[in-house]
Amino acid sequence: MRTPRYEQIAEKIVTLIHSGALKEGDKIPSIRQLSHELSVGVNTVKEAYWRLEDRNYITVVPQSGYYVKNRFNERVEPSEQDLKQLDPKKVTFCRVYSMFRDNAFDKNGISLALSGVAPDLWPKKRFGRYLMDAASDNDLLAAEYLLPPGYTLLRQQIARLGLSAGLTLSPDDIIVTNGCQEAIFLALMALCKPGDTIVLESPTYFNLLQLLQALNLKVIEIPSSPEEGISLDTLKFVIENHPVKVVFSIPNFNNPRGFVMPSWKKKEMAWLLEQSKIPLIEDDIYGDLYFHRRPDACKSHDETGNVLYCSSFSKTIAPGLRIGWIAPGKFYESVIEMKMLLNISTASVNQIAVACFLAKGGYERHLRKVKGKLIENVQSMRNEILLHFPDSTRVSNPSGGSFLWVELPEPIDTEQIYQDALAENILFSPGHLFSLQNKFTNCMRLSASTWNLKVADTIQILGRLCKR
Numbered sequence: 001m002r003t004p005r006y007e008q009i010a011e012k013i014v015t016l017i018h019s020g021a022l023k024e025g026d027k028i029p030s031i032r033q034l035s036h037e038l039s040v041g042v043n044t045v046k047e048a049y050w051r052l053e054d055r056n057y058i059t060v061v062p063q064s065g066y067y068v069k070n071r072f073n074e075r076v077e078p079s080e081q082d083l084k085q086l087d088p089k090k091v092t093f094c095r096v097y098s099m100f101r102d103n104a105f106d107k108n109g110i111s112l113a114l115s116g117v118a119p120d121l122w123p124k125k126r127f128g129r130y131l132m133d134a135a136s137d138n139d140l141l142a143a144e145y146l147l148p149p150g151y152t153l154l155r156q157q158i159a160r161l162g163l164s165a166g167l168t169l170s171p172d173d174i175i176v177t178n179g180c181q182e183a184i185f186l187a188l189m190a191l192c193k194p195g196d197t198i199v200l201e202s203p204t205y206f207n208l209l210q211l212l213q214a215l216n217l218k219v220i221e222i223p224s225s226p227e228e229g230i231s232l233d234t235l236k237f238v239i240e241n242h243p244v245k246v247v248f249s250i251p252n253f254n255n256p257r258g259f260v261m262p263s264w265k266k267k268e269m270a271w272l273l274e275q276s277k278i279p280l281i282e283d284d285i286y287g288d289l290y291f292h293r294r295p296d297a298c299k300s301h302d303e304t305g306n307v308l309y310c311s312s313f314s315k316t317i318a319p320g321l322r323i324g325w326i327a328p329g330k331f332y333e334s335v336i337e338m339k340m341l342l343n344i345s346t347a348s349v350n351q352i353a354v355a356c357f358l359a360k361g362g363y364e365r366h367l368r369k370v371k372g373k374l375i376e377n378v379q380s381m382r383n384e385i386l387l388h389f390p391d392s393t394r395v396s397n398p399s400g401g402s403f404l405w406v407e408l409p410e411p412i413d414t415e416q417i418y419q420d421a422l423a424e425n426i427l428f429s430p431g432h433l434f435s436l437q438n439k440f441t442n443c444m445r446l447s448a449s450t451w452n453l454k455v456a457d458t459i460q461i462l463g464r465l466c467k468r
């Protein structure tokens, strides 16, 4: 079959980037200009540029044009060492929670460890009104169980929001949960039994590792590239060589690395897992925090209900609401049964208030505000890190979400810096927490949910500790 023209154009640009003819930060011709030069339609060039954006080669700067993107690492192929480590590991030890639970950290200190919506963005007035309305409504719904799958109006609104991620869900496909964490928990409970093996991209969200420990599951970590996510070649290898029960992925604004898996890769992964009859748990909690364009969900490529899609409003409205959801595809019956068994329902008053916020307006404007702040915060924090951290420190450059993943020159050990920072009342997440294999010891994850002078000073202090 002939390669489509837009693919040929995209490939040509990739070759120019790989050969060094086009360098990071170089402006590439506008769509109109290239369409004129190559005598092809504007839409063909547009399609080529979209593909390059998806593959993280170029980025668009509004009202300026397209630029070659900062790809601080070429695609990572698994090393021999990585392949040796592709054996299931029993999760036995995860100190994360003890760190956050300990009273070691003074509440007046600065925590860059966890992400959440900055408290000053909480839509106090509007949300307060919806909570009051929900509590005083004559139907007294708020005083009842809103049993699974949950409040219909809320599920309708969640289905509407999903359209931007390419999801065509019906409200009947969705089950309301207590946050995304419960959604993941329900998915795991429905799919796995103790001793089963789960595969995930590495590094990964440490709370998940803790959960896998509690469920007595074994874990295979697959290397991920900082810009494209999980290595599909390694995933294939693992699936062929191990009895894998389920795969877990955070493909959009990944926690901790911030990458977005390109759309073609999501499609390939969804297809591969479908063929192998291995369900995929997709965590898309950061998907709506895009700075420019909403990336699609893996589930948008799922034709048979093999993907269990999990998300919540914890990163967009407030984590304290504990409103999340799961679209479990063909595993709907097992998941809903598990939800009933676990906690009967999710708080009714919160379900109703969130539904009103989404239906009566205010949410989109609120989200724009949250994202506007995040764009500024992430850039400011990134600049400050590059200024004050040791030379050759590498910092992710995410196009959404709220985390920065910082790779310090080895042999700097961020566990040591963590201890030193704690003594200065600063908390961050050291890299080794994101793996069970003693990897990423030179890395740290910083949350840019909040930015102010105090946080800027904190980055300077961290820089000083790293240099020391």
Ligand SMILES: Cc1ncc(COP(=O)(O)O)c(C=O)c1O
Pocket: 115, 178, 179, 180, 181, 182, 205, 250, 255, 283, 285, 311, 312, 313, 314, 319, 323, 324
């Ligand atoms: C990737 C990821 N998934 C799930 C969660 C948990 O979300 P929730 O607070 O909605 O349970 C978090 C929270 O930080 C997260 O980063």
